[in-house]
Each structure stands twice: as structure tokens, then as C-alpha cells.
Amino acid sequence: MERKPLIGVIGSGECDEETERLAYEVGRKIAEAGYGLVCGGLGGVMEAACRGASEAGGLTVGILPSDSPNTANPFVGVAVATGMGIARNAIIIRSALAVIAIRGGPGTLSEVAFCLQLGVPIVSLKSFTLDPKIIQVQTSEEALKEVINRI
Amino acid sequence: MERKPLIGVIGSGECDEETERLAYEVGRKIAEAGYGLVCGGLGGVMEAACRGASEAGGLTVGILPSDSPNTANPFVGVAVATGMGIARNAIIIRSALAVIAIRGGPGTLSEVAFCLQLGVPIVSLKSFTLDPKIIQVQTSEEALKEVINRI
Amino acid sequence: MERKPLIGVIGSGECDEETERLAYEVGRKIAEAGYGLVCGGLGGVMEAACRGASEAGGLTVGILPSDSPNTANPFVGVAVATGMGIARNAIIIRSALAVIAIRGGPGTLSEVAFCLQLGVPIVSLKSFTLDPKIIQVQTSEEALKEVINRI
Amino acid sequence: MERKPLIGVIGSGECDEETERLAYEVGRKIAEAGYGLVCGGLGGVMEAACRGASEAGGLTVGILPSDSPNTANPFVGVAVATGMGIARNAIIIRSALAVIAIRGGPGTLSEVAFCLQLGVPIVSLKSFTLDPKIIQVQTSEEALKEVINRI
Numbered sequence: 001m002e003r004k005p006l007i008g009v010i011g012s013g014e015c016d017e018e019t020e021r022l023a024y025e026v027g028r029k030i031a032e033a034g035y036g037l038v039c040g041g042l043g044g045v046m047e048a049a050c051r052g053a054s055e056a057g058g059l060t061v062g063i064l065p066s067d068s069p070n071t072a073n074p075f076v077g078v079a080v081a082t083g084m085g086i087a088r089n090a091i092i093i094r095s096a097l098a099v100i101a102i103r104g105g106p107g108t109l110s111e112v113a114f115c116l117q118l119g120v121p122i123v124s125l126k127s128f129t130l131d132p133k134i135i136q137v138q139t140s141e142e143a144l145k146e147v148i149n150r151i
Numbered sequence: 152m153e154r155k156p157l158i159g160v161i162g163s164g165e166c167d168e169e170t171e172r173l174a175y176e177v178g179r180k181i182a183e184a185g186y187g188l189v190c191g192g193l194g195g196v197m198e199a200a201c202r203g204a205s206e207a208g209g210l211t212v213g214i215l216p217s218d219s220p221n222t223a224n225p226f227v228g229v230a231v232a233t234g235m236g237i238a239r240n241a242i243i244i245r246s247a248l249a250v251i252a253i254r255g256g257p258g259t260l261s262e263v264a265f266c267l268q269l270g271v272p273i274v275s276l277k278s279f280t281l282d283p284k285i286i287q288v289q290t291s292e293e294a295l296k297e298v299i300n301r302i
Numbered sequence: 303m304e305r306k307p308l309i310g311v312i313g314s315g316e317c318d319e320e321t322e323r324l325a326y327e328v329g330r331k332i333a334e335a336g337y338g339l340v341c342g343g344l345g346g347v348m349e350a351a352c353r354g355a356s357e358a359g360g361l362t363v364g365i366l367p368s369d370s371p372n373t374a375n376p377f378v379g380v381a382v383a384t385g386m387g388i389a390r391n392a393i394i395i396r397s398a399l400a401v402i403a404i405r406g407g408p409g410t411l412s413e414v415a416f417c418l419q420l421g422v423p424i425v426s427l428k429s430f431t432l433d434p435k436i437i438q439v440q441t442s443e444e445a446l447k448e449v450i451n452r453i
Numbered sequence: 454m455e456r457k458p459l460i461g462v463i464g465s466g467e468c469d470e471e472t473e474r475l476a477y478e479v480g481r482k483i484a485e486a487g488y489g490l491v492c493g494g495l496g497g498v499m500e501a502a503c504r505g506a507s508e509a510g511g512l513t514v515g516i517l518p519s520d521s522p523n524t525a526n527p528f529v530g531v532a533v534a535t536g537m538g539i540a541r542n543a544i545i546i547r548s549a550l551a552v553i554a555i556r557g558g559p560g561t562l563s564e565v566a567f568c569l570q571l572g573v574p575i576v577s578l579k580s581f582t583l584d585p586k587i588i589q590v591q592t593s594e595e596a597l598k599e600v601i602n603r604i
Binding site for chain 2 (some may be wrong): 084085086087088089090091105106107109110112113114116117118130131
Binding site for chain 1 (some may be wrong): 306340361370371376382383384385392396397420
């Protein structure tokens, strides 16, 4: 097995349909571009992105807050059970070459902050805008293009 | 030894003189109000706040990113070496009853985000304003008043 | 991508040739039995096991102590950078359905201890014998047989 | 507040009366010798040691597995809530200059292993004997003497 470079996808564990569709597209495009997807392994944006990547035959990695692989969403191929709650957000960011944020709340914000702190390229798809280093995009196509440019 | 309730102080590892003065005042007032201070244990805002608390005879706890207690600033009384880098930010927030942010950059932002995610009261002293749950203040007096009101 | 159940392989980062051969066989057999392999992602036993699994077309997951995926051995397919040093040992054990220890030193011992504490089945291939719950075996064939029996 | 050098005390969360008495004595002697005590913050050996140190006017630090300071035993003066379960064992060891193990089970074993791996001096008071680097003692007096000799 060759090393899969991983792109991170971050966003809320619950989301509306439009956000879900965006996340699905992003996941699908990550797989089609030959990258693996790493995320927090739970529902909402994470599940939709994993479903997209999975349906395109891609690798999906879930870095879970809980202490059991069984808590991963059904489209996570590799479930890593950290048992360390939200501190696992730092592990997602460290393991990704670049990250796409899709909307999101405080959990996503902590991950955006870790990207800024660690110098990991971060693309915001209708997500946070609070720093000029965050690349703003409006579509999944743009998100992939910008993220791949920075890897 | 009776349990010391802890107030968190977050902010950058490097800061200008005005910020340092603010952090010193906040630390001093935390100790005078009978609370312990918990922070990241390094320089800048963290060191100034610890110095303030320490000079007022207070307890200061540093949750360090490194794997050695020796990396704490000289005003940390209890040095906890996590060896887990920036993921230690979650431990600072979990250990505090409430938190005061003093200016700050991306590291501080991740801590503010953890406060919002975990429901820990967070007061911003010239720091982030991005959520209505963050209580905005302009002086160290107000910061203490607001933080103690929420404990 | 369907969820891969993971078997853990633990052992030293440096080892002699016989141990390396054992680790290679164990890795190979894990992949041939349809399981993924999770380990600490570094050299010695970890690298030999990943090489075995990788050559048999299997999935290999490395839970790294460092903060960069680049520190993984060349046979790690999915590199998770925890940035938390030896505390990452707990994540390896939590992510595995069962674990095979191959010789090993203090790092391996901490992982064996976590298996005992968390109730994860642990097979010792010429490794620690200190608890009756540790299943003692002498060959890679026996190790796989015993580990799969307990999953 | 001057930095308190910390001595670690490790052992089970439940224990018999004799072990409790030993742990109490060890805690008391740590405080009388001018050191702070760091432990896992829960019951059994940890609570007895904290009680001893606390009654002698000493500093007690509890590095908790849970996400709330409220889970500490009543004799913990400084409660650090890691939210990372048993992986917090590594933090206890990193924060201590030297460690005393008092009997104990698998959790204690993981901490002994971390001592061996990190080179932290470890004294076994009727606890594990599996490595020549572990200093074997039979009384709390000897434990303190040996531990202080190695700091």
C-alpha cells in the first residue's frame, strides 16, 4: 500500500441539506483527485464527505473523539479512536496536508485556528473568514482547486 | 490543601507592553479574589499573568505543550508537562471554571473555540469578538467582575 | 470503502533480524486474513510488520508520536500524526480489536498494560508474560490464530 | 509562588487498608520533605496519598482522566481535567521528577513503563519488579529516601 496524502474536511456534526450536498461533493472530488480524506469521523459534514469519497472509491479516515471505532459514521474506512474528546481536533489538522472547512461551528473554529497556528493551508467553503490566510471559495470545484494548489 | 477553583488566562506567547500590563493586572486580581490561575505556562500574556498572580501570593498552574516542567515561565508554581503540543489547549479550558482572553492570535482562538464548544464562560479583554457568547470588556476590573459573575 | 477491522502490532523501534522476520510474517498474515494493521508507524517491528502487510496488499495505519506524517516508515499507508509522543500508545490500543506484541521494551510494555486495562485481547509472541490474560505464543501462525479467535 | 518540584505517586484506584496506610505515609512524607505530589487524582492509593500530603500542609496535583475537575478526590488541591482517559498517565510521569509506585494493577504498570521509557526514576513500594532499573523498597521511609536521592 502506497502512502495516501490526506486532505482534511472539517465542519459540523449536524448540518442542513445544502451543506450536506456541498460536503458530499467535496468528498467525492477529493477521492477523484487521488487523495485520501481525513475528518473527525462523526455525522453531518463529516459523514456526507466520507460518503462522497467512499462512493468514488476513495480512502476515508475518521479521527474519533470517543474510545471506540464503533462510533465512526458508516463511510469511515479507517477508524482511529483517540479517547481524547475535542483535543483530537489537533490530530486531524496535523495529519492533513491541507484542509477544507465547510460552514461549521465552534469545533470547526478550533480546527481553523489550529490550521493557522500550524501553517496548514485552509480553504473556507462558506465557513469562517476571520483571517486573510483563510482562502475563501464558494463551490466544491474551487475548494479542490485551491487546496491542491497549496499542497 | 483545599481545592483551588481555577480561572484560565489565555493570550499570546509574545506581546507588547500594554498587553503585558493588562495580563499582569488580570493575574493579580485573580489571586486577590482568591482564585488560582491556569494558563499555558509559557511567555508573553501567560508569564505576565502568572507574575501578577504570584506577586499577590496566588496559585499559578501552567499546562505546558512540551515534555518538561523546565519549560514553564518562572512564575508558574505548578508545572504540568503534557508533551502533546497545542492539543494541550483543550486541557487548559477543561480545567478552568471560566476564562479570560487577553488579545491573542490563532492559539488563543483555538482556546476561545473550545470555550464556546464546552460551554465554559469566556470574557474577551480586547480579544476575539466573533460570537455573542463572548463577553466583551475593556479593563481588567471588568474582566474579573464578569468572570466571577459567571462562576 | 468498507470499514477495515484493525489488528494492532506492537514492538520495539529497533530489533534484531529474527524479530524482524517474525514481525514481517505477522504483518503479512494480518493482511492475508483480511484485516488492517495498526501500529506506531516507526521502525523496527513496526516497519517490518507494515512491510509484510503492504506486500500482501493490506491496509497499514501508523499512529505516530510526532507532529508530521513524514516520520512514518515507508510501508505505512495511512499516517496519523498525533503530536503527543508516547501518549499516542493509548490510541493504537483503542483503535485495535486485538493486539499482537512481538518482543519489545518499555514502550511495548505500556501498550500491553493499556490492553490489560481496556480489556483488549493481547497475544504475546516472545514478548511479555507478566499476566495470565496475556496469551503466549511462539509462532506467527499461532499469533494470528489466537488473535482472530478473540475478535 | 515558587515552583514546587513534584514527586509522582501511582497505584490503584481501589486498594486494601494496608496499601492505603502505605500511600498515606508516602504522601505525608512527600509534603514533609518539601515536595509537591502529583498523581492521577482519583481514589484508592491516589486519594490516600493526597490525604497524607494535604494533612501535612503539602501541595497535591491531580491529573484526571475525565473532563471535569469535579471528579478529583477531596484532597486534590489542583485538579487538571485532561479529558483524555488513561492516556493522561503519560502526563503524570512527564510532570514528576521521580515516581513512587505503591502496589497497583495495569494502569500503574503503564505508568511504570512510561518511567522506564522516559528515564524518570521509579521506586517500587511492593509494586512491580520487572526491570532492574526499578528500585525495590519495603517501607515509606525507604521510598522517600531512594526517590530523593535520585532527584
